[in-house]
Every structure is written in structure tokens, then in C-alpha cells.
Amino acid sequence: MTTFAILLTLxxxxxxxxFTGFAIVSLSEGHRRAARLAGALAALSLLILIAALMVPPTVQNVLALVLGAGLLALLLYLAWPARLAIPPSPPPTLRIDERTTMFARACLAPGSPEYSAYYAAHPEHHALDDLFRSKPGLLAPGALFYDERLASSPEGSFYLTESLRHAVNGPVADTATQHSPQAMTAWIKKLAAYHGAVQTGICELQANHIYSHIGRGSGTYGAPINLDHRYAIAISVEMDHQMLNCAPRMPTVMESARQYARSAQIAVILAAAIRALSYPARAHIDGNYRVIAPLVAKQAGLGEIGRMGLLMTPGLGPRVRLAVVTTDLPLSIDPPTWDPSIIDFCTHCTKCAAVCPSQAIPTDDRQHHPDGTLRWKINPERCYTYWTAIGTDCGRCMAVCPYAHADNAFHNLIRFGVANSANFRRAAIWMDDLFYGEKPPPHQPSPWLR
Ligand code: SF4
Ligand code: SF4
Structure with missing residues (x-):
């Protein structure tokens, strides 16, 4: 056997x-198309090897040279440095009134003074909101994917989150002990991880992070929000990809409700722990926010806001739920990050927009908005109206996002390439379509959920 033939064999x-490893991993993740294709490519590699071993040594040498040159060219292409002229979005210049958000509008009871006042101030929302009110509703009998047994799980999780809404704040201990910001930062991050957070970032709280008026949760509806804490701690928790891959059916809302409860629990514990150290702290959790969690998380270095309008984390993409703690405990802030690779990927990938059943996600480039930002903006009315028709929080966009794949060595290798090479990103979009499909179908739920 010549040296070339040995290299070719290797x-x-x-x-x-x-490819065999990838086929096995894909099978375990429930991605049958990827498993079949990877299995076929593994078999093809072996067939080429057998054929190459049967031809004369001179042909083997030529084959080895062709394969070597092809691989080298591919590596050079993927590793070629690219100059990215992608500007970050400026921060919003305006504060958002929480009353204008879909969730606050959904809480308005027809006939109530708040209802009348809101639609007098925002007549442009009235017909749009009447449309979602004409649908069965979230976790409501009659909705397309409603299942009484499965719906009991998110009902249970939301019950816990709702109970925690009354525990976001509390008395502050008065036995102050001085700790260095570095020591406290390390402690808070360890504590968050101990309770289940996958990421923790810290930033200075800015005016544009804070809603201007209360729209739901504790406090008086419509009251101006004055939050003067100096720091914000953003945490994320991971959503299970198997459950999410069943989107838009019930398992997806089971999982989002579970993780809202988990992130709320961690934030409430962190805030209470900080108050025990004699510093004020408030948790911001599902249904009782005073801050806009994705903006805080972005400022704290957890990720960037992607095409679907959600925080895209480098490790799990949008497959996270967020919560925030604001406090005056002196902390070291994480240096602001700007990851153009995520925005570059979203600019060329439109997978979430392609699968969105309500066509709520834009397919064009980022646009400038009146609040000074440069971003993609989804149509929240279309999205929410779809939720109320099917009875779940859909999640199709999150499930198909190439960033949302499982956290394992195969996908992390791709994530490394995506973060570091523009050409690799183009190739990754193509490969994702090839292995998983341009519009991957929802997965079948596990047997216990059927
Ligand atoms: S699916 Fe593609 S475009 Fe949509 S958020 Fe994910 S990476 Fe961005
Ligand atoms: S949750 Fe569903 S309806 Fe809403 S933007 Fe995502 S894919 Fe579209």
C-alpha cells in the first residue's frame, strides 16, 4: 500500500x-431525515474506500491527490477571514409602555375601565385584538391542539409562576456586611448556576431597559414605573429540545411554562438571597416584569436579538427562557459584547420566517425603527392570534432555528464554525436545510405524551 493509499483510507x-456518529446522534434526537442522510453518506464513504482499494496504485494516488486537494480547498474556503460590515443596533431611545404589549392587552377584561381607556388611547389595536379575542384562547378547550390531560401540565407550571409573582420583592435585612463587587459577582453567578441557570450576565440597568408604565403583574395598572436599582442580573435556562421540536403542539407550551417557572424560581431565590445580604433586589419574572428581559440579557452579554425578535444565545440560540434580578448590590458588570456572527447568520437564514404559520416574521433585512433601533420586528398580533387559535404558544420558529440544536459535540463543532467564519455560516445554512429540511416537520411527541 502506498503512503497516498494509506492517507486515502484514513x-x-x-x-x-x-457520518455514522452523526446518524446515531440524529436518530437519538428524533431527526430521521438527518439520520438517513448521514447513514447514506457513511455507507458511501465506505463504498468509495472499497472501490479505491481495488484499483491500481497509480489510480489510488490520483484519487488521494484529488481528495486531498478538494479537502484543502474546502478548509481554506471555510476558514477564509471575512470583513463584516454589520453595524450593531443602537439602544432604544424610547421606553416601552408595558400596556401596549400583547400579553398586557390580552389581560384586559372587556367592559373594564382599563379596557375602555386602553382602546380610547390606541384605537388602532381594537380590531386586531378583537380578532384574537374571537379565538378559543391559550390552553382553552376548542383550540386546535388543546388536550385536557397535557394542558394540565402548563396550568400547573403557570400556577407556580403566578404564586411567585407575589414573592418578587420583600424586606431587606439590616445587618450590612461589606463584600467586594468581584466576590459578590462570583457568588451570584455560582448561585445562579447552582439553581439551574445556564448563563448569567450582569449589566448596569439603563432607562431603556425599564417599561414606562405597568401593564400587568403586581402594582397598579397604568402606574408609571420608577425603578432605580443600579444593576441588572440576567439569567437564562434551557428549554428541552425534544419537547420544543413538537411545536406547535402541546409539548411546546408544557416546556415553555416549565422553564418560565424554573427561571422565575431562580430569580426569586437570587433576589431573596441578595436581600438577605442587606441589599435591595427585585425579581422580574413571567407576568410580573418591570424590565424588558431580552434587552437586559443582550446588554449583559447573553446574546443578540435575532430575526424572530427573541434573544439568540450563541450556545442554544432562542431555546432559552429569561428572568432578571435588579439590585443595588455592588457587582462587576460584564463587558458589553457585540456578536455580528448571529446577525450575519440571521440575515442570510430565513428558516423561522419560512415556517411561521402566521407569517409574522419578516423576511427582509433589519430595518430602522422610530425608537432608534436597527432590528427585525415581528408582527405580534399575527403571532398571538395564532396562539389563541391553536391553544399553545406555537414555538415553530424556535424549534427549527439552526442555533437551537441540542447541546452536544457535533452541534457545538458547527457552532464554533458559525461563530468564527462567514463562509462557514453560509455552508451551515445550506447544510441545515440539507440534513433537516427547509421546513422541518414537527416531531412526534414521546409515547407518554401521546
Ligand atoms: S431560524 Fe435562522 S433567521 Fe430565524 S432566528 Fe434562527 S438563525 Fe435567525
Ligand atoms: S411563535 Fe409561531 S406564530 Fe409566533 S412568530 Fe414563531 S412561528 Fe410564528
Missing amino acids: VLLIFAAG
Whole structure:
């Protein structure tokens, strides 16, 4: 056997082993199309190897040279540095009134003074909101995917989150002990991780992070919000990808409700722990926010806001739920980050927009908005109206996002390439469509959920 033939054998064996491994991982993740394709590529690599071993040594040498040159060219292409002229979005210049958000509008009881006052001030929302009110509603019998047994799980999780809404704040201990900001920062991050947070970031709280008026949760509806805490701690928790892949059916709302409860629990514990150290702290959790969690999380370095309008984290994409704690406990802030790779990926990938059943996600480039930001903006009325028709929080966009794949060595290798090479990002979009489909179908729920 010539040296070239040995190299050829090694490369083809590595290909076959890699594709076999990927097929097994894909099968375990429920991605049958990816598993079939990877299995076929593994078999093809072995067939080429067998054929190459049967031809004369001179042909083997030519084959090895062709394969080597092809691989080298591919590596050079993928690693080629690209100059990215992608500007970050400026921060919003205006504060958002929480009353204008879909969730606050959904809480308005027809006939109530708040209802009348809101639609007198925002007549442009009235017909749009009447449309979602004409649908069965979230977790409501009659909705397309409603299932009484499965719906009991998110009902239970939301019950816990709702109970925690009354525990977001409390008395502050008066036995002050001085700790260095560095020591406290390390402690808070460890504590958050201990309770289940996958990421924790800290930033200075800015005016544009804070809603201007209360729209739901504790406090008086419509009251101006004055929150003068100096720091904000953003945490994220992971959503299970198997449950999310069943989107838009019931398992997805089971999982989002579970993770809203988990993130709320962590934030409430952190805030109470800080108050026990004699500093004021308030948790901001589902249904009782005073801050806009994705904006805080972005400022704290957890990710960027992507095409679907959600925080895209480098490790799990949008497959996270967020909560925030604001406090005066002296902390070290995380340096602001700007990751153009996520915005570059979203600019060229429109997978979430392609699968969105309500066509709520834009397919064009980021646009400038009156609040000074440069971003994608989804149509919240279309999205929410779809939720109320099907009875779940849909999540199709999150489920198909190439960033949302499972956290394992195969996907993390792709994530490394995506973060570091513009050409790799283009290739990754193409590969994701090839292995998973341009519009991946929802997965079948596990047997216990059927
Ligand atoms: S699916 Fe594609 S475009 Fe949509 S958020 Fe994910 S990466 Fe961005
Ligand atoms: S949750 Fe569903 S309806 Fe809403 S934007 Fe995502 S895919 Fe579209």
C-alpha cells in the first residue's frame, strides 16, 4: 500500500465514522431525515474506500491527490477571514409602555375601565385584538391542539409562576456586611448556576431597559414605573429540545411554562438571597416584569436579538427562557459584547420566517425603527392570534432555528464554525436545510405524551 493509499483510507474511514456518529446522534434526537442522510453518506464513504482499494496504485494516488486537494480547498474556503460590515443596533431611545404589549392587552377584561381607556388611547389595536379575542384562547378547550390531560401540565407550571409573582420583592435585612463587587459577582453567578441557570450576565440597568408604565403583574395598572436599582442580573435556562421540536403542539407550551417557572424560581431565590445580604433586589419574572428581559440579557452579554425578535444565545440560540434580578448590590458588570456572527447568520437564514404559520416574521433585512433601533420586528398580533387559535404558544420558529440544536459535540463543532467564519455560516445554512429540511416537520411527541 502506498503512503497516498494509506492517507486515502484514513480520510475515508474518518468520514465514515463521523457520518455514522452523526446518524446515531440524529436518530437519538428524533431527526430521521438527518439520520438517513448521514447513514447514506457513511455507507458511501465506505463504498468509495472499497472501490479505491481495488484499483491500481497509480489510480489510488490520483484519487488521494484529488481528495486531498478538494479537502484543502474546502478548509481554506471555510476558514477564509471575512470583513463584516454589520453595524450593531443602537439602544432604544424610547421606553416601552408595558400596556401596549400583547400579553398586557390580552389581560384586559372587556367592559373594564382599563379596557375602555386602553382602546380610547390606541384605537388602532381594537380590531386586531378583537380578532384574537374571537379565538378559543391559550390552553382553552376548542383550540386546535388543546388536550385536557397535557394542558394540565402548563396550568400547573403557570400556577407556580403566578404564586411567585407575589414573592418578587420583600424586606431587606439590616445587618450590612461589606463584600467586594468581584466576590459578590462570583457568588451570584455560582448561585445562579447552582439553581439551574445556564448563563448569567450582569449589566448596569439603563432607562431603556425599564417599561414606562405597568401593564400587568403586581402594582397598579397604568402606574408609571420608577425603578432605580443600579444593576441588572440576567439569567437564562434551557428549554428541552425534544419537547420544543413538537411545536406547535402541546409539548411546546408544557416546556415553555416549565422553564418560565424554573427561571422565575431562580430569580426569586437570587433576589431573596441578595436581600438577605442587606441589599435591595427585585425579581422580574413571567407576568410580573418591570424590565424588558431580552434587552437586559443582550446588554449583559447573553446574546443578540435575532430575526424572530427573541434573544439568540450563541450556545442554544432562542431555546432559552429569561428572568432578571435588579439590585443595588455592588457587582462587576460584564463587558458589553457585540456578536455580528448571529446577525450575519440571521440575515442570510430565513428558516423561522419560512415556517411561521402566521407569517409574522419578516423576511427582509433589519430595518430602522422610530425608537432608534436597527432590528427585525415581528408582527405580534399575527403571532398571538395564532396562539389563541391553536391553544399553545406555537414555538415553530424556535424549534427549527439552526442555533437551537441540542447541546452536544457535533452541534457545538458547527457552532464554533458559525461563530468564527462567514463562509462557514453560509455552508451551515445550506447544510441545515440539507440534513433537516427547509421546513422541518414537527416531531412526534414521546409515547407518554401521546
Ligand atoms: S431560524 Fe435562522 S433567521 Fe430565524 S432566528 Fe434562527 S438563525 Fe435567525
Ligand atoms: S411563535 Fe409561531 S406564530 Fe409566533 S412568530 Fe414563531 S412561528 Fe410564528
